[in-house]
Protein backbone atom coordinates (compact mmCIF):
# COMPACT_ATOMS: atom_id res chain seq x y z
CA UNK A 1 0.00 0.00 0.00
CA UNK A 2 1.25 3.41 -0.71
CA UNK A 3 0.42 4.58 2.77
CA UNK A 4 3.68 2.81 3.61
CA UNK A 5 5.40 5.74 1.96
CA UNK A 6 4.16 8.14 4.61
CA UNK A 7 5.93 8.27 7.94
CA UNK A 8 4.29 10.59 10.43
CA UNK A 9 3.02 9.96 13.94
CA UNK A 10 -0.17 11.96 13.34
CA UNK A 11 -1.41 9.64 10.63
CA UNK A 12 -3.02 6.96 12.79
CA UNK A 13 -6.03 6.92 10.45
CA UNK A 14 -3.86 5.03 7.99
CA UNK A 15 -4.07 1.94 10.17
CA UNK A 16 -7.51 1.32 8.67
CA UNK A 17 -6.31 1.69 5.09
CA UNK A 18 -7.59 -1.15 2.94
CA UNK A 19 -4.71 -0.69 0.53
CA UNK A 20 -2.34 -1.62 3.34
CA UNK A 21 -3.81 -5.09 3.06
CA UNK A 22 -3.70 -5.35 -0.71
CA UNK A 23 -0.29 -3.99 -1.59
CA UNK A 24 0.56 -0.81 -3.43
CA UNK A 25 0.83 -2.06 -6.98
CA UNK A 26 -2.79 -1.27 -7.79
CA UNK A 27 -2.37 2.27 -6.53
CA UNK A 28 0.70 3.22 -8.53
CA UNK A 29 0.08 1.62 -11.91
CA UNK A 30 2.33 2.07 -14.88
CA UNK A 31 1.37 5.03 -17.08
CA UNK A 32 -1.66 4.16 -19.16
CA UNK A 33 -2.64 1.21 -16.96
CA UNK A 34 -6.06 0.87 -15.40
CA UNK A 35 -6.77 2.26 -11.95
CA UNK A 36 -10.13 0.53 -11.79
CA UNK A 37 -9.09 -2.04 -9.18
CA UNK A 38 -7.53 0.62 -6.95
CA UNK A 39 -10.68 2.73 -7.18
CA UNK A 40 -12.82 -0.29 -6.37
CA UNK A 41 -10.80 -0.91 -3.21
CA UNK A 42 -10.97 2.76 -2.27
CA UNK A 43 -14.73 2.59 -2.64
CA UNK A 44 -14.81 0.06 0.21
CA UNK A 45 -12.27 1.85 2.39
CA UNK A 46 -13.50 3.35 5.68
CA UNK A 47 -10.96 6.19 5.58
CA UNK A 48 -11.48 7.28 2.02
CA UNK A 49 -12.39 10.87 2.90
CA UNK A 50 -9.38 11.28 5.21
CA UNK A 51 -7.12 9.79 2.57
CA UNK A 52 -8.38 12.14 -0.13
CA UNK A 53 -8.07 15.10 2.21
CA UNK A 54 -4.50 14.11 3.02
CA UNK A 55 -3.63 13.79 -0.66
CA UNK A 56 -5.16 17.15 -1.53
CA UNK A 57 -3.60 18.92 1.44
CA UNK A 58 -0.16 17.49 0.75
CA UNK A 59 -0.36 17.78 -3.02
CA UNK A 60 0.26 14.09 -3.63
CA UNK A 61 0.88 13.98 -7.37
CA UNK A 62 1.14 10.29 -8.10
CA UNK A 63 -1.07 7.27 -7.65
CA UNK A 64 -4.65 6.77 -6.55
CA UNK A 65 -5.62 8.39 -3.27
CA UNK A 66 -9.08 8.49 -1.76
CA UNK A 67 -10.54 6.88 -4.83
CA UNK A 68 -9.31 9.52 -7.24
CA UNK A 69 -6.66 9.21 -9.90
CA UNK A 70 -3.93 11.77 -10.45
CA UNK A 71 -5.97 13.49 -13.16
CA UNK A 72 -9.15 13.47 -11.09
CA UNK A 73 -7.35 15.10 -8.17
CA UNK A 74 -5.88 17.70 -10.48
CA UNK A 75 -9.35 18.42 -11.89
CA UNK A 76 -10.75 18.67 -8.36
CA UNK A 77 -8.00 21.10 -7.40
CA UNK A 78 -8.75 23.25 -10.44
CA UNK A 79 -12.51 23.32 -9.86
CA UNK A 80 -12.13 24.03 -6.15
CA UNK A 81 -10.15 27.17 -6.96
CA UNK A 82 -13.08 28.67 -8.87
Ligand code: SF4
Nearest residue numbers: 017019042045048051
Ligand atom coordinates in the same frame (compact mmCIF):
# COMPACT_ATOMS: atom_id res chain seq x y z
S1 SF4 B 1 -9.00 5.42 0.18
FE1 SF4 B 1 -7.86 4.03 -1.16
S2 SF4 B 1 -5.77 4.85 -1.25
FE2 SF4 B 1 -6.81 5.78 0.50
S3 SF4 B 1 -6.30 4.52 2.25
FE3 SF4 B 1 -8.22 3.75 1.44
S4 SF4 B 1 -7.70 2.14 -0.01
FE4 SF4 B 1 -5.84 3.33 0.41
